[in-house]
Amino acid sequence: MxxxxxxxxxxxxxxxxxxxxxxxxxxxxxxxxxxxxxxxxxxxxxxxxxxxxxxxxxxxxxxxxxxxxxxxxxxxxxxxxxxxxxxxxxxxxxxxxxxxxxxAQPTAICIDDKDYKLGTDDLIEKRLTFKEMISKLSKDAQKVIKIIFKLTNVMPEPEKISSTRFVIQFACCNPDANYKDAINALKEAGLKQISESTIYSYVQNTKQIINYIKESNQINIIPNNFSHGINKHQIQNYLRDKGWSIPRIKITFDEITVALAI
The missing domain is CATH 1.20.1700 (AF1104-like)
Structure with missing residues (x-):
């Protein structure tokens, strides 16, 4: 047999x-x-x-x-x-x-070194506070973040800005919130675009930001369209009106992207 x-x-x-x-x-x-x-x-x-x-x-x-x-x-x-x-x-x-x-206990990490690359595991285990992360950025990057948080003051659309107000409130009321909480707040406001290949080994993203996902490894702080009705083009135009050059805008956006990358 x-x-x-x-x-x-x-x-x-x-x-x-x-x-x-x-x-x-x-x-x-x-x-x-x-x-x-x-x-x-x-x-x-x-x-x-x-x-x-x-x-x-x-x-x-x-x-x-x-x-x-x-x-x-x-x-x-x-x-x-x-x-x-x-x-x-x-x-x-x-x-x-x-x-x-x-x-795991949060551990502050320094991002002053331009050659230092943040890996996924580093950002899961070593969290920056929101306040620390902002303070490490250049003055231009800090200005842009404030503009993003408060852009509805110059482009009011009351029926579409609830998520932006949420982030402004979060930043003001929780200056010492940990890094993960800050990132979640940004995502909830539709201020950040991520790919499916990031965050906790391909974690599924919430329906609230699924429309901002691209099939690539590119991570952008500014999506083409915000959940509250403001788009990337409007932000760029606003900065141009304030005298910013296109290279300056791009460099600043890239800096924010790196700082907020997961």
Whole structure:
């Protein structure tokens, strides 16, 4: 009687038996190519549990687990365990690590060095206060941020500026808020454009800013259209009216982008 499993077409069993091993119970081609739909309930169940116990956003947990699922597909070895067991262990480990980083004590970092590059892990674990981050920027960059926060004073659109008012209030009332909170406030106001390949290993973005996402790794502090009706072109025109040159505007926008990059 053949040692090989009928219907097993992945080649793993053949190689395993040729080395003198035994057939792996329950192994078939589907086990070596697991479908997301078969494990979605597990992912959602674990995400719900850890959301309740850690306070991390459910969408963040699901998004990270989805990426971990893809990694597990690539790295899974049926000789080790069932895929569902392997996936369960890997996702739990991921969630525990996310919780550890979330609880890590904030550590101020200096961004004066122009050659220093901020990585994703650095910005998760080492947070600047909003006040510190602003103080590190050039005078031009600080002016632009104030203009963005208060632009509705010169371009009033009362029915469309609730998010801008929120950020102005946030900056005034929470000068010592941590870096992550400040970034979240900017995003909620539609003041920042990000790509899906940033933030906590491909975290899904909220519906509030999904329209500002581009399929690239470019991160821009100024999206083409703000959620409160003001667009990038209007901001540039306003700065030009104040005597700013185009290179000066571009350099300043780039500086803000780097400072707020996640």
């Amino acid at each position: 053949s040692k090989f499993r009928r219907g097993c077409a992945c080649g793993h069993c053949n190689e395993h038996v040729e080395r003198g091993g035994k057939y792996i119970p329950g192994h078939n081609i589907q086990a070596n190519n697991p479908k997301y739909e078969d494990y979605q309930n597990l992912i959602y169940k674990l995400a719900h549990r850890y959301h309740a116990t850690t306070g991390i956003e459910f969408d963040e947990l699901v998004a990270c687990a989805n990426m971990e699922f893809i990694t597990c597909q690539d790295n899974y070895d049926p000789a080790m365990s069932k895929f569902i067991t392997y996936l369960h262990i890997k996702i739990q480990g991921l969630f525990l690590e996310m919780n550890r980083k979330d609880k």
